[in-house]
Amino acid sequence: MAYRETEHTLAKKADTRLRLLKAAxxxxxxxxxxxxSASAVAKESGVASGTIYRHFPNKSELVAEVFRYATExxxxxxxxxxxxxxxxxxKLTAAVETFAQRALLGRTLAYALIAEPVDPRxxxxxxxxxxxxxxxxxxxxxxxxQRGEFVxxxxxxxxxxxxxxxxxxxxxxxxxxxxxxxxxxIHSLTALVLRAxxxxx
Amino acid sequence: MAYRETEHTLAKKADTRLRLLKAAxxxxxxxxxxxxSASAVAKESGVASGTIYRHFPNKSELVAEVFRYATExxxxxxxxxxxxxxxxxxKLTAAVETFAQRALLGRTLAYALIAEPVDPRxxxxxxxxxxxxxxxxxxxxxxxxQRGEFVxxxxxxxxxxxxxxxxxxxxxxxxxxxxxxxxxxIHSLTALVLRAxxxxx
Numbered sequence: 001m002a003y004r005e006t007e008h009t010l011a012k013k014a015d016t017r018l019r020l021l022k023a024a025x026x027x028x029x030x031x032x033x034x035x036x037s038a039s040a041v042a043k044e045s046g047v048a049s050g051t052i053y054r055h056f057p058n059k060s061e062l063v064a065e066v067f068r069y070a071t072e073x074x075x076x077x078x079x080x081x082x083x084x085x086x087x088x089x090x091k092l093t094a095a096v097e098t099f100a101q102r103a104l105l106g107r108t109l110a111y112a113l114i115a116e117p118v119d120p121r122x123x124x125x126x127x128x129x130x131x132x133x134x135x136x137x138x139x140x141x142x143x144x145x146q147r148g149e150f151v152x153x154x155x156x157x158x159x160x161x162x163x164x165x166x167x168x169x170x171x172x173x174x175x176x177x178x179x180x181x182x183x184x185x186i187h188s189l190t191a192l193v194l195r196a197x198x199x200x201x
Numbered sequence: 202m203a204y205r206e207t208e209h210t211l212a213k214k215a216d217t218r219l220r221l222l223k224a225a226x227x228x229x230x231x232x233x234x235x236x237x238s239a240s241a242v243a244k245e246s247g248v249a250s251g252t253i254y255r256h257f258p259n260k261s262e263l264v265a266e267v268f269r270y271a272t273e274x275x276x277x278x279x280x281x282x283x284x285x286x287x288x289x290x291x292k293l294t295a296a297v298e299t300f301a302q303r304a305l306l307g308r309t310l311a312y313a314l315i316a317e318p319v320d321p322r323x324x325x326x327x328x329x330x331x332x333x334x335x336x337x338x339x340x341x342x343x344x345x346x347q348r349g350e351f352v353x354x355x356x357x358x359x360x361x362x363x364x365x366x367x368x369x370x371x372x373x374x375x376x377x378x379x380x381x382x383x384x385x386x387i388h389s390l391t392a393l394v395l396r397a398x399x400x401x402x
Contacts, residue, residue, distance in 0.1 A: 115324075117323075117324030118324070119321065120320065121318070127316060130369065130372075151396070153392070157373075157374075158393060161367075161370035161390075162366075164365035164367070164370060165365050165366040168366075168368070168369075169361045172361055184355075185358065188355050188358045188359075192358070192397055195396055195398075198396050
C-alpha cells in the first residue's frame, strides 16, 4: 500500500511539473523569458508560488528547463523535416524551411529561444542545443557530399556554421515584423544555405 | 582654480576607469568573464574594491563595459581588413581571415566575447556588436553584387547570416584547441563564406 502511494505521489509530482512547464512555455510564447517569472508561472498554472520551488531548485533552473522543454520540440521538428525528401538538397531545404517557418509563426517564442538576453544557465542550454541542430545538419551535409550534390568540405565546420547562419539571420526579422515578406525571407535563406554547402544545381 | 581642479579630477577619474577596463580585459583574456569578478579586477588594477563602484554602477555594467572595450577593438580590426584589397572577394576574405585569426590567437578572450554564458547585459551588447559586424559585411556584399562578383541577394540577410556563421563555426574550435589546424580551419571558413555569397570565381 505504501508502495502504491509513492507511485501515486510521483505521478502527481510529474503532472504538476509538466503543468508548470506548459504554463511557463505559454508565458514565454506571449512575452519572452522576461514574462516567465516564478510568480507569473505559479499564477498561470494555478499553483501556489512556493510549489514551484518544490519542482525546481531556483529561478535559473526553472528557466533553463522551460528552455529545454520548448527547444526540444523545435529540434525534433527540424530532425523530422530531414527525414523527408530523398536528396540531401531536399532534406536541407526542408530543414531550413521548417526552422524558419516555425520561428516566423511564433516570433516571440523564437526570439526568446534564439536571442533574448537571459540567465547564463539558458546560455549554457543554447550552446547545447546549437550542437543538437549542428548534428542534424552534419548528417545531411555528409550525405550531400557522398551523393555528389555538395562540394567536398569539413562537415562539422559547415554544420556549426549553418546553425549560426540560420539563427543570426532570423534575429533581425523576428524583431522587425513588417519589414520582411515571409516567403521572400525563407527563399533567401534556403538559397543562401544551398550556396554555402556548394550545391551543384 | 576650482575649474582646473575639476578638470584634473575628471582626467584622473578617466585614467582610473581605463586602468580598470584594461585590467578586466587582461583577466578575461586569461580566464574568461568568470575570472573578471569585481574583486579580481580591483586586485589586478591595484585599486581598492570599493573604487570600482565609483566608476561602474554595478557588476553587470562593469562586465558590459569590458565587453564593449574588448569588442570594439575586434570590430575595428575587421573593418580595417575590409579597407584592404580592391575586389569584394579580397575584402571579404581579409575580413574573415582577420576575424578567425584573431579569435584563434586569443582563444579565451574570443570564446568569452562570442559565446561564454554570462550576464544578460553582456548578451544585449553581443546583439549590438553582431549588428556592427553585419554592417561591415553588408557594404562588402553590396560592393560584390555591384561589381558582378557575387550573385544578387538580400545584403542585409546575408550580412547577418555571415556574422552568425563565423561566430558559431568558431565556438567548437575555440573550445577544442588541438582538433583543428589553424590554416585548414581558416581556409574552410573563407571558402564557405565565398560560396555563401555566390562568388563567381
